[in-house]
Amino acid sequence: MPSLPLTPEEEKKAFQTIGVQSFDDLIATIPPKIRESARFQLDFGNEYNNLTSGLSEHELRDYFLKLSALNKTNPETLHFLGGGVYDNIIPAIVNQLALRGEFLTCYTPYQPEISQGTLQAIFEFQTLMCRITQMPLSNASMYDGPTSTAEAVLMAQRLSKSSNSVLLATNLSPEYRTVIRTFLSGHETQIGEVLFNSDGLIDLDHLSKLTQSLEPCALVVSYPNYFGSFEDLATIKKLLPSNCLLIVAVPDLSALSLFEPPGSFGADIVAGEAQQLGTPMLFGGPHVGFFTTKKEYLRQLPGRIVGETLDSRGDRCYTLTLSTREQHIRRDKATSNICTNQGLIALRTTIYLSFLGKLGFQKLGETNYSLFEYLKEQLSIRGISLKYNQASYYREGVFEVPHLEKRFQKCLSQNIVPGIPLRDKFGPAFENSLLVTVNPKHNRQQLDLLCEVLGS
């Protein structure tokens, strides 16, 4: 076993130094009954139904290559999937730099003198998140968009003295809503669901009614929403009582390259997902959540934060700071139980955004926007139109596809996954509704192919 260096000779030497005869002497405090039944069997089906001695590196590579080949991916397949997870073009240096052992195999930077690399990178991540969302304060990352948004709700509850009820927009991703509900399940919380109107946008009348009846501490609204369009955050903010925080969930941070950021509309917390900026889809993770807010809420922020300071030589340096909010210090009084976060993925995001730069980031947004505009136009020529026509879109939207079930299957038979059918998520009114998403890997030819197969 290459990762286990202890030789039998050394083992003997170790036992002598320790002063025991054998390994059993070291584990004598385990009751014999437990010790005797401790062996287990590893069953990996037909190939290896009782794996005792382990596979060599070559056998391992072979096994995993075959396993991964059971997935159908590019270039044989073409997909138009989004809804919170997005395919993206990843520059070579992102993988190469993030794989450096000094980043990959280091620990949480609790010891600042020997962790300056990670600390400065997180500081840059925080700066990027603040600038993109136009909010003044960011933490060091969260697990993903849904859990980050759930933490935003928990923070709003801590900040409110009078209320712990919350409002969730029903055009927020079903997955976000389920995760939030699960995170809130430990405490009695009244959750109001704000309906959407015939344009797929939040029903403002319903919102007003619910803010009056529930007196919520926060509203969670998605920007863009699950149907791909943008809410009028300025009006929503005006409708909210001053003690109700506006939490804006951004499931696709790349949208803010082109669209006015939530910070400019007075958002109190902006939480969401940055996977689409340099991290592969990987069947849903690891991705990276971000969390930005106003300075006045600093003491209630969940998770780690990096701050700038000086060292004993008078030079600028970085350290984890304000840890008295965190579980390792405050235990049951902590602002969150989060410990491990998504450090390495936050690093990827920082490398990616640095490389893309100010102009590249804009171009990324324009690429997605233009591809979707083209697709919209071409699909409409074939009688497939947007379910909600009034709204403004970024790179995905819900289309009404006649005979969706049949056409969906036809696409699959040609290895095209045309989008996410919404019937199971939103009910019978979405019988023929399909969420179609573009990404920067797409080109005109591929969009034309989708239109041709889905449109006939």
Added chain:
Amino acid sequence: MSTSNKAASGIALREDSIFERSASGRVGFELPQLSVPLKRPTTLGRKKAAELPEVSELQVVRHFTRLSSWNYAIDLGTFPLGSCTMKYNPRINEELAALPGFCDIHPEVPLEFCQGSLKLIYLLERALASIVGLDACTVQPAAGAVGEFTGLTLIRAFHEKHGGHRKYVLIPDSAHGTNPASCILAGYEAIPLKVGKDGFMTVELVEEAISKYGRDIAALMTTNPNTLGVFEQNISQIAELLHGIGAQLCMDGANMNAILGIAKPGDMGVDVMQYNLHKTFSTPHGGGGPGCGPVACRSHLAPFLPNPRVVERNGVYQIEHLPDSIGKVKGAFGNFGVMVRALAYIMNHGSSGLRRVSTNAVINANYLRARLQKHYRLGTNTPHFHECVLSDSKQIEENGVKTIQIAKALMDFGYHPPTVYFPLTVPGAMLIEPTETESLQELDELADAFLTIAKKIETKEETFEQSPIKTFVGKVDEVGAARKPVLSLDDRTL
């Protein structure tokens, strides 16, 4: 050449923030030429572009390479960080997790497009359940803390379905900070149990709590071996007591690296536990994540596991939604990339190799303890498993030198310090977990460094007040950082 001191000097390059390399109009990464007409939004368009840096590829590469050179990492040296299991991260696992067949799969593709990923999750959940002798497993939680929350929420759902909600979770005072924090998140009140100087729970301690709180106790949450590296030898009797009042035994699996193939939590009476794949199963810590915190449980808790569940029917992998599920604790299926590495690690070792992982981890920790105990007082005299805990009480009494100085001095010898001031039950604790991937030679060198420091303190040659001095930056002013927070470049006033 003296090998106990590994810290040498060399050229490390200074580097400002990446934003300070920026030049207006410079384009870094090129996206493909647009193949459709260029359009821009007519409403809600961003008025002022986000101020991202404008740098070249080489500038980005140099920037992050320079930054990386300021980090200490497993690849550079021994990392005796107790409770964190900083073992070597085999590189084949990185290669496998980067396979395009895994990376390029969206979580909402039709099931026939993702059979490989579903099979991997199914196999990993099954392997993780059998290693600990429990019936079912979910790999959805994103990290250990989410795993703890998930386990406690399963218990909550179980009690609510059978007899009603209970209020309290008992937690030994040596527990990780995440344990009480997770209890609060799950809607419980954490009741600390004061563990005696032997470092493990007695039956009387639990009996006393039961007589006080009775059937309001939902569970007892313990780490085993606990955070002192000591095995909870009364665990089976404690489980019986708990089960007698309908309460559950919940285990924090942070220290599973000590007992693979040596003791199964299922045989101890544990009802539910979480793993940390980034500890026991060697997935990289990455400077603080991503992790993965699978939860294994007995069959009576399985109906409440998070959705969706991956199941196998005649060789085809499908997903199922449990009607009584607690919901979802993470987007999609969890941190899939971490799962790939963990399964590769498990298959690379096999069942006997995994047992060998734990036996060697225990031997290494005991070897270090034996070498250090003459010059450092032990936190407890009870036998240790995969980690041992020292106290600074001898150094404080004799020379007024504290754990924090010893820790910082170790940096000047080229080591990452142990976990310090944890567990809270040992004054000036230094929790040392060498892991099984360190050779005896490396352990000897580490021990020599510890002993050299102790001797210099004993002979009053040094107090290490100024340490560290060889590091890339000097002693960091952490108090100043908290007093005047500068948390982004735009907070800078100078």
